[in-house]
Each structure stands twice: as C-alpha cells, then as structure tokens.
Amino acid sequence: MVQSPVQHTTVTEEMIRIITQRVDRVFGLMGNGNVDLISGLTSQGFGFTGVHHEVAAVTAADAYYRATGKLAIATATYGAGFTNMATGLAEAQLARIPMVVVVGDAPSTGRRPFDIDQQTVTVGLNIPVMTVSAENVTSTLTRAFDMAEDGQEPVMVLVPYDLGNLPAGDRSSYEAYEPITQPTATDEQLHMIAQALVTAKRPLILTGGGVVRTGTGQLARQLGDAVGAVFMHSLTASNVCGTEHSLGIAGGFTPEHKLPAVHAADMVLILGATTNAFQTRKGALFATDNIYRIDLSDRWNQTLPTAQTVFADLTDALPRLLHAVESLQPRPSSYRQEVAGLIGADGLDQEPVYGTDGQLNPRHVAAKLNEVLPANRQVVLDGGHYITWIGERFDIPDPASLIAVGTAFQSIGLGFGSAVGASVGSPEKFTVCISGDGGGQMALADLGTFINQTDRGAVIVFNDAAYGAEIHQYAVQGADPTAMYLPYVDFAAVGQAMGGVGITVETIEDLDYFAQWLSSGTDGVAVVNIRISTEFAHPAMRPGATG
Numbered sequence: 001m002v003q004s005p006v007q008h009t010t011v012t013e014e015m016i017r018i019i020t021q022r023v024d025r026v027f028g029l030m031g032n033g034n035v036d037l038i039s040g041l042t043s044q045g046f047g048f049t050g051v052h053h054e055v056a057a058v059t060a061a062d063a064y065y066r067a068t069g070k071l072a073i074a075t076a077t078y079g080a081g082f083t084n085m086a087t088g089l090a091e092a093q094l095a096r097i098p099m100v101v102v103v104g105d106a107p108s109t110g111r112r113p114f115d116i117d118q119q120t121v122t123v124g125l126n127i128p129v130m131t132v133s134a135e136n137v138t139s140t141l142t143r144a145f146d147m148a149e150d151g152q153e154p155v156m157v158l159v160p161y162d163l164g165n166l167p168a169g170d171r172s173s174y175e176a177y178e179p180i181t182q183p184t185a186t187d188e189q190l191h192m193i194a195q196a197l198v199t200a201k202r203p204l205i206l207t208g209g210g211v212v213r214t215g216t217g218q219l220a221r222q223l224g225d226a227v228g229a230v231f232m233h234s235l236t237a238s239n240v241c242g243t244e245h246s247l248g249i250a251g252g253f254t255p256e257h258k259l260p261a262v263h264a265a266d267m268v269l270i271l272g273a274t275t276n277a278f279q280t281r282k283g284a285l286f287a288t289d290n291i292y293r294i295d296l297s298d299r300w301n302q303t304l305p306t307a308q309t310v311f312a313d314l315t316d317a318l319p320r321l322l323h324a325v326e327s328l329q330p331r332p333s334s335y336r337q338e339v340a341g342l343i344g345a346d347g348l349d350q351e352p353v354y355g356t357d358g359q360l361n362p363r364h365v366a367a368k369l370n371e372v373l374p375a376n377r378q379v380v381l382d383g384g385h386y387i388t389w390i391g392e393r394f395d396i397p398d399p400a401s402l403i404a405v406g407t408a409f410q411s412i413g414l415g416f417g418s419a420v421g422a423s424v425g426s427p428e429k430f431t432v433c434i435s436g437d438g439g440g441q442m443a444l445a446d447l448g449t450f451i452n453q454t455d456r457g458a459v460i461v462f463n464d465a466a467y468g469a470e471i472h473q474y475a476v477q478g479a480d481p482t483a484m485y486l487p488y489v490d491f492a493a494v495g496q497a498m499g500g501v502g503i504t505v506e507t508i509e510d511l512d513y514f515a516q517w518l519s520s521g522t523d524g525v526a527v528v529n530i531r532i533s534t535e536f537a538h539p540a541m542r543p544g545a546t547g
C-alpha cells in the first residue's frame with residue numbers, strides 16, 4: 001500500500017487562515033517577500049486593494065480604520081517596499097491607528113548584502129515588531145492582532161521570505177494576550193470636576209478622538225446639557241456629540257470671529273483630546289486657567305501644563321461624572337444663550353473673491369464647495385495651507401467623515417493614498433479628497449488608484465502653483481521664496497489621463513460646472529483643478545500663530 005504524504009499547513013497558509021478570520025481587507029503592493037501571501041488571498045477572492053506606492057498601503061489601511069473603525073492589514077515586500085512605508089507608519093503610530101503590517105524580511109539564514117535591519121528601523125519608528133518563525137507563526141500573528149486592537153497601535157510582523165512553504169508549527173502554542181489595564185478615576189477626582197462644571201458660569205467641553213473611540217459622544221452631550229455647557233471638538237471628532245450648542249472645530253481652524261465666544265469660557269473640560277500647539281493655538285485658545293482633562297495618559301497634553309488631569313477611561317469615567325454632576329442638582333448656565341451675541345460676523349462678504357493676480361480667494365472657494373458637495377460627504381485631506389479654509393468652512397456630519405492622515409506626523413503627500421482606504425471602507429459615501437498641488441504631486445502615484453477604486457467621488461486640488469504654506473509662514477519672514485513656487489500642473493488633465501473627469505475652475509462661477517456634474521449623478525471621479533491666489537493667508541498661518 002502506498003502511503004499518502006502527510007498534508008502540512010504551510011506558514012503562508014496559516015497566515016492566510018488567521019488574516020481572513022481577523023480582517024476583511026488587505027492593502028498592499030507585492031514583491032518577492034509577500035507575493036505568495038497576496039496570491040493566496042486574491043486566489044480565494046479575498047478583499048485585496050493594490051496600491052502603487054507602499055506608503056499608500058499603510059495610509060489606506062489607516063484611513064480605512066478612521067472611516068470604518070475596522071482594522072486592516074498593510075503589506076509590502078522587504079527592503080524598498082518596507083522603507084517606502086516609513087512615513088505612513090510614523091503617522092499611524094502617532095495617531096494611534098490599529099493595523100497589522102505584514103512585511104517580507106531577509107531570509108532566516110541571515111541578511112544578504114542588500115538587506116537592511118528592518119527590525120531596528122521599526123523600533124526607531126516606535127512601533128512594536130515581531131518576527132515570524134515556522135514554529136511560532138500562529139501565536140505571533142494572533143498576538144499582533146490582539147496588540148494592535150487593544151493597544152490602538154500599528155504592529156509590524158516581519159516574515160523571513162524563505163519560510164513561506166515550511167510546515168507551520170504547533171497551533172496550540174498561543175498564550176492568551178494580556179490586555180492593557182486602563183487607569184480608573186477615583187470618586188474624589190470626579191467630584192472635583194463635577195464641582196468645577198456646576199460652579200462655572202460658562203463651562204466649555206472640548207471633545208477629541210478619545211470620545212470617538214470610546215463611543216461616549218452622547219454621554220458627553222448629556223453632561224454638557226446638564227450644566228448648559230458649550231462644546232468644541234478636535235479635527236478627529238467632528239460633531240461627535242450631535243449638538244447644535246457647538247462652536248465647532250478647536251484650534252488653528254477656529255474662525256477668528258468665534259474666538260470671543262471661546263474666550264468667554266471660565267471653565268474648560270477636555271475629554272480625550274490632544275492639546276498640541278495647533279489644537280490650542282499654542283495654549284492661547286482658552287482665556288481661562290480653570291482647565292480639566294480626562295485622558296488615558298499625559299502623552300497627549302503638550303501645551304496646557306497647568307491643566308488638572310484625571311487619568312481614566314472615558315467609558316468608565318463619563319457615566320460616573322454625569323451621575324456626580326446630577327447629584328449636585330445643577331442649574332444650567334446661560335452661556336449657550338450668550339454665545340450668539342459673542343460671535344461676530346464672519347466677514348466673508350467683505351473679502352474680495354479674487355486676488356490682484358486674478359486668481360481665486362481660497363476662503364470663497366471653500367465656502368462654495370461646502371454648499372455644493374453632497375451631504376453624505378466623506379472628506380479626506382492632505383496637508384498644506386489650503387486645509388485651514390476647509391477646517392473653517394466645511395460642515396462635516398460625523399467624526400468618520402473627516403479624515404486627515406498626516407496631521408499627527410505633519411506630513412504632506414498622503415492624501416490620494418489615504419482616500420483609497422476611505423473610499424473602499426465607506427463606498428456608500430461620496431468621498432472627496434482635497435489636496436494642494438505640492439502634496440498632490442508627492443501623492444500622485446495613487447491618484448489613479450483612488451479614481452479606479454471609487455464609484456462616485458471627487459478630487460479637488462487647491463492649486464496655487466506653490467508650497468503655499470511655506471510662502472505664508474516663511475517667505476513673509478524673509479526666506480527666499482524661489483523654491484516655494486512650483487511649475488503649474490493641470491491636475492484636471494492629469495486626472496483625465498488616469499480615468500477621471502477633468503474640471504478646470506478659474507472663476508467662482510466655474511464651480512457651477514462641478515455642481516452640475518454632481519447633480520447629474522454620473523458615475524466616476526471628477527478631478528477639479530482650482531486656480532488659487534497666493535495673496536490670501538489664513539490667520540493660522542501667521543508666523544508663530546499655532547506652531
């Protein structure tokens with residue numbers, strides 16, 4: 001009798017088994033280090049989105065999480081595939097985005113002349129890293145998912161590329177992951193904040209990404225309603241409390257005419273929001289020192305050293321705080337009624353629509369775009385001067401509908417790649433990716449990916465033929481502007497070449513063509529190239545304004 005050979009599960013097969021159990025989407029670009037993995041996934045019809053530059057594998061997985069709350073995988077080959085990911089990884093780590101990054105690595109026999117030390121580079125990015133072996137593939141990959149989810153961070157899994165066809169080791173070797181214990185507030189601490197809220201004349205609650213992640217927006221709203229507080233939110237927490245008593249976005253994006261209403265606050269409670277220089281206008285956003293924070297760690301308080309911080313998980317702390325406030329039987333403050341009288345005119349109608357160069361004023365453009373874009377918008381931003389106008393003028397329905405990958409690491413050039421992940425994650429929304437011409441040229445590799453992956457959406461380029469942010473911040477202080485100006489690129493033509501519908505906007509009325517395209521309901525992606533003047537600087541760009 002001929003004995004049939006024992007069927008082993010290979011390392012690659014075992015990785016695919018775990019991946020398909022834990023996620024529904026992989027973003028990546030292949031090479032020798034990950035071709036078998038991708039091939040094994042696509043051959044079974046698994047959701048794989050190919051990108052054109054590896055940084056987009058990471059930023060698309062990042063935006064996918066921000067859009068859906070679901071963890072995704074980014075994969076690349078060893079060497080250049082890995083190094084191309086670095087900027088996206090630094091952003092994901094700083095922004096606390098869970099993802100598992102699966103990357104090929106040098107063979108288990110040792111580095112070849114062209115291999116680099118990927119482990120050390122990953123450690124340098126502050127990202128946990130683990131290396132798969134044939135014996136531990138199950139436990140390693142499972143642990144990577146658990147760590148990423150629980151720790152809210154990217155986790156790197158390196159796979160020596162020669163191991164793929166070896167039999168995978170004992171599946172039972174996995175030791176259960178020990179979840180991180182979160183800090184808990186004491187009753188006294190919560191009572192202190194409750195007292196401050198109840199005795200304040202004009203309490204203000206600033207909500208951030210921590211409120212979004214813990215799903216505590218409604219609790220924060222109830223807390224504010226109990227004391228008559230006014231709300232603000234960070235960039236990542238648009239409309240998280242669903243209240244009309246909000247002064248909108250906090251920080252550099254806060255329009256100047258709303259600042260008197262913010263400065264009137266005599267007590268501020270910050271819930272799960274980073275207080276970086278931009279968010280607090282270098283600590284000057286609030287006129288009071290009577291500031292309290294509830295957050296998991298002090299890592300995110302960068303500008304308010306005197307704020308009283310209670311370290312706690314909002315899921316536990318907010319219901320208890322609400323109870324503490326209610327037991328003090330507060331009388332709601334009159335702040336909400338006073339706010340209308342404190343907000344000045346926004347002054348848009350006083351501003352010219354064009355500069356003396358004949359090009360458009362970006363503030364008017366942002367205001368009109370806000371009117372014409374569909375309500376079910378999902379706005380993906382790159383970085384640059386132009387985003388100040390979007391932050392100021394755009395209505396965003398909920399936190400998941402404003403995605404700005406790159407703000408934590410202060411990187412431009414991540415817009416089109418991240419728009420891929422947002423669009424794939426929430427195809428029911430109208431995804432609009434807004435970019436500058438500088439960041440747009442940096443991200444160009446994945447403009448075509450976004451166009452191809454999106455049934456209906458738009459790319460809008462605020463094109464001032466310049467690194468506008470540098471002109472408005474540094475040329476005004478005497479830096480030579482030569483290298484700040486860029487050759488003009490017609491993004492409508494570039495977009496058309498990649499399968500989009502090109503629309504050129506030189507006058508404010510030209511935006512009606514875009515409005516018509518939107519109302520026609522035609523499938524596809526409009527690529528709208530808008531010529532912007534370099535003469536209009538947002539106040540947040542003033543030297544030293546926000547850091």
Ligand SMILES: Cc1ncc(C[n+]2csc(CCOP(=O)(O)OP(=O)(O)O)c2C)c(N)n1
Pocket residue numbers: 383384385386387410411412413435436437438439440462464466467468469470
């Ligand atoms: C990767 C990277 N390189 C350089 C910078 C510095 N930087 C910040 S904004 C900016 C200009 C962006 O130009 P553009 O995308 O055209 O937008 P604009 O400021 O003109 O509106 C530059 C170069 C950066 N933030 N990230």
Ligand SMILES: [Mg+2]
Pocket residue numbers: 384436437438462463464465466467468
């Ligand atoms: Mg520009």
